[in-house]
Amino acid sequence: MTSSSDNRLGELLYKYDVFAPRYTSYPTVPAWTGEVSSQDYREALLKCSSQDPFSLYFHLPFCENLCHFCGCTQVITKDHERSKSYTEVLKAELKKVRSLLPKKLGSVTQIHFGGGTPNFFHPMEISTLLQLVRNLFDVESDAELAIEIHPKTSLTSFNQMLASQGFNRISLGIQDLDPKVQSLINRNQNFEITKLCMDELRSNGLSHFNLDLVYGLPGQNEQGWEKTLAQVLQLSPNRLAVYSYAHVPWVRPVQRKFLDSDLPSPQLKVHFFEMAYKTFLDAGFSLIGMDHFARGDDELTLALKTEGIHRNFMGYSTRSDAHQIGFGMSAISYVNGGYFQNQKELKKYTEMINRDELATFRGHILKNDDFLRKDVITHMMCQGSINYDAFNEKWGKHFHDVFPEAISQLNSFEKDGLVSIDNHGFRVVGEGFLFLRNIATLFDAYLENIRKGATNPTFSRTI
Numbered sequence: 001m002t003s004s005s006d007n008r009l010g011e012l013l014y015k016y017d018v019f020a021p022r023y024t025s026y027p028t029v030p031a032w033t034g035e036v037s038s039q040d041y042r043e044a045l046l047k048c049s050s051q052d053p054f055s056l057y058f059h060l061p062f063c064e065n066l067c068h069f070c071g072c073t074q075v076i077t078k079d080h081e082r083s084k085s086y087t088e089v090l091k092a093e094l095k096k097v098r099s100l101l102p103k104k105l106g107s108v109t110q111i112h113f114g115g116g117t118p119n120f121f122h123p124m125e126i127s128t129l130l131q132l133v134r135n136l137f138d139v140e141s142d143a144e145l146a147i148e149i150h151p152k153t154s155l156t157s158f159n160q161m162l163a164s165q166g167f168n169r170i171s172l173g174i175q176d177l178d179p180k181v182q183s184l185i186n187r188n189q190n191f192e193i194t195k196l197c198m199d200e201l202r203s204n205g206l207s208h209f210n211l212d213l214v215y216g217l218p219g220q221n222e223q224g225w226e227k228t229l230a231q232v233l234q235l236s237p238n239r240l241a242v243y244s245y246a247h248v249p250w251v252r253p254v255q256r257k258f259l260d261s262d263l264p265s266p267q268l269k270v271h272f273f274e275m276a277y278k279t280f281l282d283a284g285f286s287l288i289g290m291d292h293f294a295r296g297d298d299e300l301t302l303a304l305k306t307e308g309i310h311r312n313f314m315g316y317s318t319r320s321d322a323h324q325i326g327f328g329m330s331a332i333s334y335v336n337g338g339y340f341q342n343q344k345e346l347k348k349y350t351e352m353i354n355r356d357e358l359a360t361f362r363g364h365i366l367k368n369d370d371f372l373r374k375d376v377i378t379h380m381m382c383q384g385s386i387n388y389d390a391f392n393e394k395w396g397k398h399f400h401d402v403f404p405e406a407i408s409q410l411n412s413f414e415k416d417g418l419v420s421i422d423n424h425g426f427r428v429v430g431e432g433f434l435f436l437r438n439i440a441t442l443f444d445a446y447l448e449n450i451r452k453g454a455t456n457p458t459f460s461r462t463i
């Protein structure tokens, strides 16, 4: 193994491996409060105009088995009747939200089903839910229709439904294909099972695949990870995400199912990311930002050249800004300058929707300073650059007056060759795109207080 400190990239990865948000929202979730209620969400929905586009997210929480590394909001059960009643609650929430929006409405550009394990649901439940969406909203004919599935448990009937309903983005959880790692994380899904599932989806006409990997898992070693990376490329994905495993057993007690000594050292973890980065770039993928890669012919790669990349709770996308409405337990919405999160417990969420209420339990209403910083962080995470003149004109303030400390801190990123600064602004360059989270923290007004107030780390590590 090449030690991470033997080369420049390894040293940078090690240096910038700190706890930092992923910035799918700004302010980030730990800054939100319970003062934001269903009434605030209701008012935000009522303010939507007849032209506004929408992006919809459905959280489908059920899983048959608990993966020991899991950090998602899920409900473990083998009782498939539960998805039936949950689908009815989602439909009620959908109708409730729609009733608060103007009669004439802009179109839906993106629909995403996440989990949990969406393929836990019966194909009919997904298709009737989609039918209701199409009845209530104007879904664009080329809308992005995405779903996360578990290759081991996705049945033929479900895979066929995905094709017949027009799904055009399939995300498959891979994590690591090494049997030793799979056994430690309680997720036995080998290469053959994954390939069989993808072959079947392809034979049904589905052609766009996003594969998710996780590095830093228990039992991972260099040889096994190298094999996983090679096998993943054999599966010919369009996009790849390589997430850092967040070990937070005080929040996720299931992560105590393996020993801390099963985890790779921080140096080895950094090395695993470096291996993935080099392997995917050598295979012709482009780095979109942080830990996301896309093939040369993917629309995300093409959008890199035209500043056409956007970011929301679902990650990077080419779809422009829209109101984001989340349905289901724990789902998050961003509407008219406010974040609203649904109850995280299934029982409470269900009770509130069944009482014909919205189910918000916390959120954040953005103030002027929040909008300005959100704009800078989002632009930086998507386009990797800030133009001072454009900022001054848009916000009527001078960038240097608003962010004096950030400007001086940017110098250290420049010294490391990660950003280039001139009189007109700054630009993330080369490997700097791996450290977007670190650079974004310079513009976060809440982070210091969040870090001070936390007894345990609140965010995952950047690497």
Ligand code: SF4
Pocket: 062, 063, 065, 066, 067, 069, 070, 071, 072, 074, 115, 116, 117, 150, 173
């Ligand atoms: S399938 Fe996904 S959501 Fe379900 S337990 Fe495993 S990691 Fe968590």
